[in-house]
Amino acid sequence: MSEEPVIVVTRRWPEAVQDALRERHPGARLNEADRPLGPDGLRAALREADAVLPTVSDRLPAALFEGGVRARFLGNFGAGYDHVDVEAARRSGVVVTNTPGVLTESTADIAMTLILMVARRAGEGERELRAGRWAGWGPTHLLGSEVGGRTLGVIGMGRIGRAVARRAHFGFGMPVVFHNRSDVGDVPGATRLGSVEEVLEAADFVSLHVPGGGEPLIDAARLARMRPTAFLINTARGNVVDQDALVDALRSGAIAGAGLDVYADEPCVPETLRELDNAVLLPHLGSATLETRTAMGMLVLDNLDAFLRGEEPPNRVA
Numbered sequence: 001m002s003e004e005p006v007i008v009v010t011r012r013w014p015e016a017v018q019d020a021l022r023e024r025h026p027g028a029r030l031n032e033a034d035r036p037l038g039p040d041g042l043r044a045a046l047r048e049a050d051a052v053l054p055t056v057s058d059r060l061p062a063a064l065f066e067g068g069v070r071a072r073f074l075g076n077f078g079a080g081y082d083h084v085d086v087e088a089a090r091r092s093g094v095v096v097t098n099t100p101g102v103l104t105e106s107t108a109d110i111a112m113t114l115i116l117m118v119a120r121r122a123g124e125g126e127r128e129l130r131a132g133r134w135a136g137w138g139p140t141h142l143l144g145s146e147v148g149g150r151t152l153g154v155i156g157m158g159r160i161g162r163a164v165a166r167r168a169h170f171g172f173g174m175p176v177v178f179h180n181r182s183d184v185g186d187v188p189g190a191t192r193l194g195s196v197e198e199v200l201e202a203a204d205f206v207s208l209h210v211p212g213g214g215e216p217l218i219d220a221a222r223l224a225r226m227r228p229t230a231f232l233i234n235t236a237r238g239n240v241v242d243q244d245a246l247v248d249a250l251r252s253g254a255i256a257g258a259g260l261d262v263y264a265d266e267p268c269v270p271e272t273l274r275e276l277d278n279a280v281l282l283p284h285l286g287s288a289t290l291e292t293r294t295a296m297g298m299l300v301l302d303n304l305d306a307f308l309r310g311e312e313p314p315n316r317v318a
């Protein structure tokens, strides 16, 4: 690309990344106000810019690519990209990249946070105390479940699944069972089972680490395979779980609780879920550390610059 490319960043990024982008591409359009562009703004960005750098908060369905776009590069700030119709992007000649690897540890930490919070009723306790409802220590006050020694079931043994398994097994002495569609070789401290159902039946905590998109992997029938004392942890994507079926399972006591960081239609979280005390609900914090978000942004820039130099970007997904 001989002339200075038009680059649109859809959200505000950590300062160090914005500084690096300004240095490399002084004309880049940043979004200091951090107001999501929305469908019209994204449609316009795809038509005005050579490179658009979106996040999970930007939906890019096929309709936005219809009629042709100017953009040749979509550098997603995030590992998951089910908010982008990558087939439509490919058909329009747009290269898509993501940011895997750099958010593994922070996302695994949030999965462990949810495991501990939901088992030990930490959210309930905090709400009680802050509301001035705590009447003092009691032998039967807010009794939770032990975590150490309980079985963790991991569905999707990629980078993040492994990082959670490592924490759980070596940090908390938890036996780990897992399911992965393809063979992933040996995972220290973990046993591979033949199906999702076997993991659901065996685990005290089920942690999901699969990509989003398509039909929910965990539907009513699969929730029914879990133990009534078990907890479901989701740091992957909201659409991996049938959210209404989950509400039913939490209400009826079919499962003991859930720890969620992601939702089907973010940032909407239905009242039916918010009113449940046995659900711990975080606002998509998986990768939310300054270190990780900075590393994610730098990886977006590396992919962008490789593309602009005419090289294959390191994290191309389409």
Ligand code: 8YV
Pocket (backbone or CB within 6 Å): 054, 055, 056, 057, 077, 078, 079, 080, 081, 103, 107, 236, 285, 286, 287, 288
């Ligand atoms: C990111 C995530 O913060 O990377 C992912 O897939 O879910 C998050 O941790 C988000 O995607 C930013 O776009």
